Amino acid sequence: MKIKLIQSGGIAGKKMSASANHKFTKEQWDxxxxxxxxxxxxxxxxxxxxxxxxxNEEDENSKTAIDIQAIPEKYDKLFKKLFDKLK
Amino acid sequence: xxTNERYPFHCIMPxxxxxxxxxVLGIDTETKDKQMRSKRMELATMKPATRSFTLAGAPVNKxxxxxxxxAHESPMDIGELIWKxxxxxxxxxxxxxxxxxxxxxxxNFYKKLFNRNSIDNKGMAILQNIRYREKKIMPYFNAMWDGxxxxxxxxxxxxxxxxTSDLDIIGHELTHGVIDFExxxxxxxxxxxxxxxxxxxxxxxxxxxxNKTSARKSDWLIGKNILIGKNALRSMKAPGTAYKNDPIxxxxxxxAVMADFEHMPNTEDDDYGGVHYNSGISNHAFYITAFEINxxxxxxxxxxxxxxxxxxxxxxxxxxxxxxANATLKKARALFGQxxxxxxxxxxxxxxxxxx
Numbered sequence: 001m002k003i004k005l006i007q008s009g010g011i012a013g014k015k016m017s018a019s020a021n022h023k024f025t026k027e028q029w030d031x032x033x034x035x036x037x038x039x040x041x042x043x044x045x046x047x048x049x050x051x052x053x054x055x056n057e058e059d060e061n062s063k064t065a066i067d068i069q070a071i072p073e074k075y076d077k078l079f080k081k082l083f084d085k086l087k
Numbered sequence: 088x089x090t091n092e093r094y095p096f097h098c099i100m101p102x103x104x105x106x107x108x109x110x111v112l113g114i115d116t117e118t119k120d121k122q123m124r125s126k127r128m129e130l131a132t133m134k135p136a137t138r139s140f141t142l143a144g145a146p147v148n149k150x151x152x153x154x155x156x157x158a159h160e161s162p163m164d165i166g167e168l169i170w171k172x173x174x175x176x177x178x179x180x181x182x183x184x185x186x187x188x189x190x191x192x193x194x195n196f197y198k199k200l201f202n203r204n205s206i207d208n209k210g211m212a213i214l215q216n217i218r219y220r221e222k223k224i225m226p227y228f229n230a231m232w233d234g235x236x237x238x239x240x241x242x243x244x245x246x247x248x249x250x251t252s253d254l255d256i257i258g259h260e261l262t263h264g265v266i267d268f269e270x271x272x273x274x275x276x277x278x279x280x281x282x283x284x285x286x287x288x289x290x291x292x293x294x295x296x297x298n299k300t301s302a303r304k305s306d307w308l309i310g311k312n313i314l315i316g317k318n319a320l321r322s323m324k325a326p327g328t329a330y331k332n333d334p335i336x337x338x339x340x341x342x343a344v345m346a347d348f349e350h351m352p353n354t355e356d357d358d359y360g361g362v363h364y365n366s367g368i369s370n371h372a373f374y375i376t377a378f379e380i381n382x383x384x385x386x387x388x389x390x391x392x393x394x395x396x397x398x399x400x401x402x403x404x405x406x407x408x409x410x411x412a413n414a415t416l417k418k419a420r421a422l423f424g425q426x427x428x429x430x431x432x433x434x435x436x437x438x439x440x441x442x443x
Contacts, residue, residue: 006356010229011256011310012320013283013363014336015356038355047263047274047282048231050221051355065355068221069162076224083225087337 001029005082006053013048018085019057022078029056032075036066148210151194155183158219160226160241166216182217182251186239189257190215196258196293197265200385201393206264213261215239217251228335230256232263245315246334252312254297256320259290259309270402275353277407279362284369288392291323292385302377302384323374326367341367345408345441369408372436376415379432387422387429394418412437 001024006017024032033054056062071079155178156166169178170187177184190213197203205211214236220227227240230250237260239250250256263286266272272282287309295305308329310320318330326341341364342348348368351361358364373392377384392415395402401414415433423429437443 008356008358009363011231011250011259011363012229012336013358013366014340015358016336045234045267045274046231047234047286048229048260049233050229051358053354053356063356071222076222079222080224083222 002057003078003082004055004057005079005086006055007050007086008053009049009051011048016086018082018087020078020081020085032071033062033064033066035072036064036068036070038065038067148205148212150210151191151198151205151213152210153187153190153194153213153215155186156214156216157183158216158238160218160220161223162221163216163219163238166219180217182239182241182249185249185251186215186217186237186257189251189254190261192254192297193258193261193293196289196296196385200296200389203265206261207268211264213237217241230260232260234267237261242313244335248313248315250313253294253310255287255290255294255309255311256313257290258293259286262286262289265289266396269396270399270406271404272402272406273404274359274362276360276362277365278405279359280365281369281402281406281408281411283362283366284373285392285396287321287323287366287370288373288389292389295383296385299383301382302388303381305384307374321367321370323370326371340364341370343367343371343440368440368442369411372412372440372442374436375439376432376436379435380429388432390422391415391418391429391433394422408437408442412443 002019002021003024004017004019006015008015036054050068052066052068054064054066152172153170154168154172155170157169157180158166169180170183177187194205194213197205205213216236216238218241219238220240226242226244227238228242228244228247228250230237230239237257241249243249263282266282266285270285272278272285274282290309291305291307294300295302307324308319308322313320314330314333314336318333320329321341322329322339326343327339329339329341330336331338340349345368349361349364351357351364353360373388376391377388380387395411395414395418398414398418401417402410406414416430416437419427419430419433434443
């Protein structure tokens, strides 16, 4: 599966994104989204925080706003790779 | 000995020991992090007045009161109090020294120029967390205000310095707090861009005031020290030119005039309608105003913008650029007179940016 991480906001305010391939089963992907999905409007009181959106590039309806801190540690390697590629 | 009075459980023992204890007690890190995040969201979504009460729980400070926490390059739940007001010996960390000094300047700026007692005008403690990360695996290239305190990333790389390196950035972030207690501009679309812009305005004014730089001598750059080289994060004088071919950020996308307004969706992946993009327009209006008035920008232009920020009738939570223009024009007249140079300068600023 090709997944895309989009970052917007931050004090610099520049929108950046990165993609990476990762072997997810549908269940794994659904689980990841379920644990990391951000509650609606939960962070608008935070000013200059980063906003993150995760997307399965093969499914254009899969864009999900996520809480990056909720991503399980088992995906650290994948997310490190995505962070490093953000442009 | 634990010195974290706010969150004593954060530092009662070193992180590796508390992690071990959590394992023994069956508390997993994710659950613990979730609880912390949930608490933080709860605080962040409270109304300012409630937050102030929550925060304080302490007598109103009549003088400057600061605390600095070290997050040890981790998410905030292991922050450790490393300095508080009254301690003569400053911490060894440069980031700590930077934020202590900058918060002092910010507090003094608001007190001396506008008789404002801290962020909430009721003596709120200025709490700052340095060396913060959202995820342990990644340096945090950012500074933010979470509704009750500040978080700064070290964010050091071959292209960036620490996010504590600029007084205007620290002034910007703490001004987000001031805005929360005044116009409380919604953080989306044009009101969000105004929220960003007021923060830039007072961020640069604090820097100019401390360095005694007049409007015409200032470079009007925000975050000049963060990006290594000639780039800065934003230019109020010429939005859209602060950086070019930057290895991290690419090219500066800020518009300077309404004709170039970025129509972006009000979503997480588009910065809630491009609040950091379109702030370039109102930033530029302020720059033109200050340049036209001449002299020190904090004296007249700053006073006008501060008065507008305090007027919740003229500047409602969902205010757009036109409402900000109207508010600042009215305040210019009230403070300096109908037909005054200040009023003409404000008018010119909003006209040249195409807002009115």
